[in-house]
Amino acid sequence: MDVFGSFALILAFTCSVYTVAAGIAGIRTRHPLLLKSATQAGIAVCLLITIATACLVYLFLTDDFSLAYVAGHSNRDLETFYKVAALWSGQEGSLLFWSWLLSLYAVTLLIANRGKHPELMPYVTVIVAGVQCFFLILNVFVASPFQVLGTTAADGTVQLMAPADGRGLNPLLQYPEMVIHPPMLYLGYVGFTIPFAFALAALLGRYPGEKWIHLTRRWTMVAWGFQGLGILLGAHWAYAVLGWGGYWGWDPVENASLMPWLTGTAFLHSVMMQEKRGMMKVWNVWLVFITFMLCILGTLLTRSGIVSSVHAFAQSTIGPWFTGFLLVCLAVCVVAYLKNRDYLRSESQLDSMVSRESSFLFNNLILLASCFAVLWGTLFPVISEWVQGTKISVGPPFFNKVNIPIGLFLLFLTGVGPLLAWRKTSTESLARNFGWPLAGGLLAGALAWPLGFNDVYALICLILSVFVTLTIVSEFTRGALVIRARAGLNFFSSVGHLTMRNTRRYGGYVVHFGMVLIFIGLAGAAFNEDVQNEVEPGSRMEIGPYTLEVQSLTSRPAQNYTAERVTVDVRRDGQSLMYLYPERRFYPVNEITGTMVAIHSTLKEDLYVVYAGRDPESNRAVLHAYRNPLVKWIWLGGIVVVLGTVLGLVPNRQPVVVLRRAGVVTGQDAAALTPEPVGAQQRRVHEATD
Amino acid sequence: MKRAKFVMASAVILVTLGWLGYIGAMESKTYYYTIEELEKVGGSADSQRLRVGGDIQAGSIERLRGRVDFVIEQEGRSLRVSYVGTDPLPDTFVDGAQALVEGKRMPDGRFVAEKVQAKCASKYEADPSGKPGYGAPEGQPKAAPAGSDRKS
Numbered sequence: 001m002d003v004f005g006s007f008a009l010i011l012a013f014t015c016s017v018y019t020v021a022a023g024i025a026g027i028r029t030r031h032p033l034l035l036k037s038a039t040q041a042g043i044a045v046c047l048l049i050t051i052a053t054a055c056l057v058y059l060f061l062t063d064d065f066s067l068a069y070v071a072g073h074s075n076r077d078l079e080t081f082y083k084v085a086a087l088w089s090g091q092e093g094s095l096l097f098w099s100w101l102l103s104l105y106a107v108t109l110l111i112a113n114r115g116k117h118p119e120l121m122p123y124v125t126v127i128v129a130g131v132q133c134f135f136l137i138l139n140v141f142v143a144s145p146f147q148v149l150g151t152t153a154a155d156g157t158v159q160l161m162a163p164a165d166g167r168g169l170n171p172l173l174q175y176p177e178m179v180i181h182p183p184m185l186y187l188g189y190v191g192f193t194i195p196f197a198f199a200l201a202a203l204l205g206r207y208p209g210e211k212w213i214h215l216t217r218r219w220t221m222v223a224w225g226f227q228g229l230g231i232l233l234g235a236h237w238a239y240a241v242l243g244w245g246g247y248w249g250w251d252p253v254e255n256a257s258l259m260p261w262l263t264g265t266a267f268l269h270s271v272m273m274q275e276k277r278g279m280m281k282v283w284n285v286w287l288v289f290i291t292f293m294l295c296i297l298g299t300l301l302t303r304s305g306i307v308s309s310v311h312a313f314a315q316s317t318i319g320p321w322f323t324g325f326l327l328v329c330l331a332v333c334v335v336a337y338l339k340n341r342d343y344l345r346s347e348s349q350l351d352s353m354v355s356r357e358s359s360f361l362f363n364n365l366i367l368l369a370s371c372f373a374v375l376w377g378t379l380f381p382v383i384s385e386w387v388q389g390t391k392i393s394v395g396p397p398f399f400n401k402v403n404i405p406i407g408l409f410l411l412f413l414t415g416v417g418p419l420l421a422w423r424k425t426s427t428e429s430l431a432r433n434f435g436w437p438l439a440g441g442l443l444a445g446a447l448a449w450p451l452g453f454n455d456v457y458a459l460i461c462l463i464l465s466v467f468v469t470l471t472i473v474s475e476f477t478r479g480a481l482v483i484r485a486r487a488g489l490n491f492f493s494s495v496g497h498l499t500m501r502n503t504r505r506y507g508g509y510v511v512h513f514g515m516v517l518i519f520i521g522l523a524g525a526a527f528n529e530d531v532q533n534e535v536e537p538g539s540r541m542e543i544g545p546y547t548l549e550v551q552s553l554t555s556r557p558a559q560n561y562t563a564e565r566v567t568v569d570v571r572r573d574g575q576s577l578m579y580l581y582p583e584r585r586f587y588p589v590n591e592i593t594g595t596m597v598a599i600h601s602t603l604k605e606d607l608y609v610v611y612a613g614r615d616p617e618s619n620r621a622v623l624h625a626y627r628n629p630l631v632k633w634i635w636l637g638g639i640v641v642v643l644g645t646v647l648g649l650v651p652n653r654q655p656v657v658v659l660r661r662a663g664v665v666t667g668q669d670a671a672a673l674t675p676e677p678v679g680a681q682q683r684r685v686h687e688a689t690d
Numbered sequence: 691m692k693r694a695k696f697v698m699a700s701a702v703i704l705v706t707l708g709w710l711g712y713i714g715a716m717e718s719k720t721y722y723y724t725i726e727e728l729e730k731v732g733g734s735a736d737s738q739r740l741r742v743g744g745d746i747q748a749g750s751i752e753r754l755r756g757r758v759d760f761v762i763e764q765e766g767r768s769l770r771v772s773y774v775g776t777d778p779l780p781d782t783f784v785d786g787a788q789a790l791v792e793g794k795r796m797p798d799g800r801f802v803a804e805k806v807q808a809k810c811a812s813k814y815e816a817d818p819s820g821k822p823g824y825g826a827p828e829g830q831p832k833a834a835p836a837g838s839d840r841k842s
Contacts, residue, residue, distance in 0.1 A: 244777070349693070350693060350696060353695050353696065353699070358696060361696060362699075362700075362703075365700050365703065365704075366703065369703070369704060369707055373707065373711055376711075377715075380715075381722060390721055390722070390723070391721070391722030391723075392719050392720065392721050392722065393719070393720045393722055393741065394714065394715045394718050394719050394720075395718035395719075395720065396718065397714045397717045397718040398711060398714035398715045398717070398718050398719075399714070400714065401710045401711065401713060401714030401717075402707055402710050402711045402714060405706075405707070405710065406707065409703075532776060592782065592784075612777075624777075
């Protein structure tokens, strides 16, 4: 099986080299058969990598410990579910998985666009295949998952060996989210290859207009959605499993995943500038380039050990490969840009500071500033070592100081931006659109202040959250009321109709609302508190309104670990609310212990109890309790963001043509009803092929 | 004209953020030294927040009331560390693990750590035999001598 898998990978590599070569030759000679064969080879790559991946999964399922990768990441006792997930638990498997996902994206792309866009697709095929080649080089020559265990004797013969059992999967990874989180994140990282390929293809081929943006909008949203979901799942895993009471620590690996998401978010917004007004063409192209390169940089940071991280990834030798690939990408992008930059000339100018355009510009500026700050902070040890010769790292205060104001400003723009008109917004329309949402926000702030909402940032966050929510509600209401008046539907089906007529716009609002929920959850961190105590059965701890009474300490064995568990009776106002069972698990195979946090989560707050272990001297159990307000809002917000993203992917339903009654519909209302704001109609023609 | 306004506004934002970043960096910057470098820099490092990495010397972990003492080693040099932080030490904190300690150095040379990170990276990636894994080059016949319990 391992030989079969290896050969499949070698063949895949050959095919993808062929795709690149035949594609380039096809672009030069315009020979249709060459181009067709390149496409077919691209599809073959996907089949071959699928076979290789299936082989590795099969080897995991059949406990073939002669394979170094299987022996290192699985054992006989491991549950079947986790045996499959062990595929992406280590470096070699992750890279194979990465390759496989890329090939799946590629094949979907090739099949969906077969016979379409003859000018653009050959370039796209070559670029995607080029990236695929790089990963296959790693899979085949550098970090093959199909290496067998063995030693070389003095005479050069190879002695193969298979241990009786594997070393098992890191127990920290034996958690459902940890099974879903990496694939989601990889789907994000890998997915940005497609918009990157289109942008580069359009630039190289001097493809006219904004078509590449229309073609990649859904791809970008998919990648962006997966990336965001991956980040949140990772945060939730850190929160629920690592037992330090938080979900985000500005660790280099976390930062690596956040950076492409930030630039991706900037890109999703700035493309609208190009679609509607023909501006920011250079910016957009570079945003995609940078997003893609940040994805590669993310992997480099994660895998190379340049920056130390709490994530126990092995430092490995693949760093130089990624650095090399990054430099090649950068060189290709710079050359393509310098050669064809005249094609990216802007068609319009900025007309006013108070306009949709400027809100997008500020949105982009601030997202990029955030990304730059994160990058700077992450690479600070490396940079300072170059400059001063001393490694200096910066901690969470640096990231928080910069990113909290940025986040709040973004939240403000989220409310303001969508309601500003293109080109220029008049003062009275500002007052009409923002008057009562702003009043509502301030009122909420005034009410919350005496209730103990006394952290400045948290208070601003609350005011802005209410403000943004009200602007979103007013947008839906305004549009729905017009539809109700004209089509005679009830209010809720009017909202549905409105949304389905312009899913991109209203899906966007849903995403914004999800972000508001996430911000509320993040603001809750300003009010976190925690206590830690040595306990024994009968002892009590107080945190906030809760009294934790330890009932018992018990030990119980499970399939591949032994658990020590504390039973905690949670009381409030003398009433027993519930029992919590924080646990410590000992995994004999890996000889390490893991923590199972007990969380009681409500919309108001999380009660988070960790059994931190025994005090070495007194041998008494140590219990650490946290009270984290509003954390649940983050996860709920994440779900809303995902739903909004899915909504934005659904094609628009064409509105039924209804004659307009003169004088009833105001300009604003008409804007809510037209699928695209004024000036976009002529550009919409392209979208028919989307 | 409009462009100039926008540039001005952007500059104000970026300068503000830069200033915030500078304050944040000053507040949290930590110098990373190897044990050897730390011995060389002398007293000037004692006012700085430091981060030092090394392997935990086997048998050196001593759990005392309110603190944990241990020794980390790196390239033949060692450093005595006292951990005084409130968080319990990570599960990965065992003999031989790689540890990253953060804190300050006392005038007597002892390192007082408020944070300890530990990882046993080698644990999951190493060959069970303790020797580096050997992968037979692709496409070459794999010699499987008698006595090998490898399934074909």
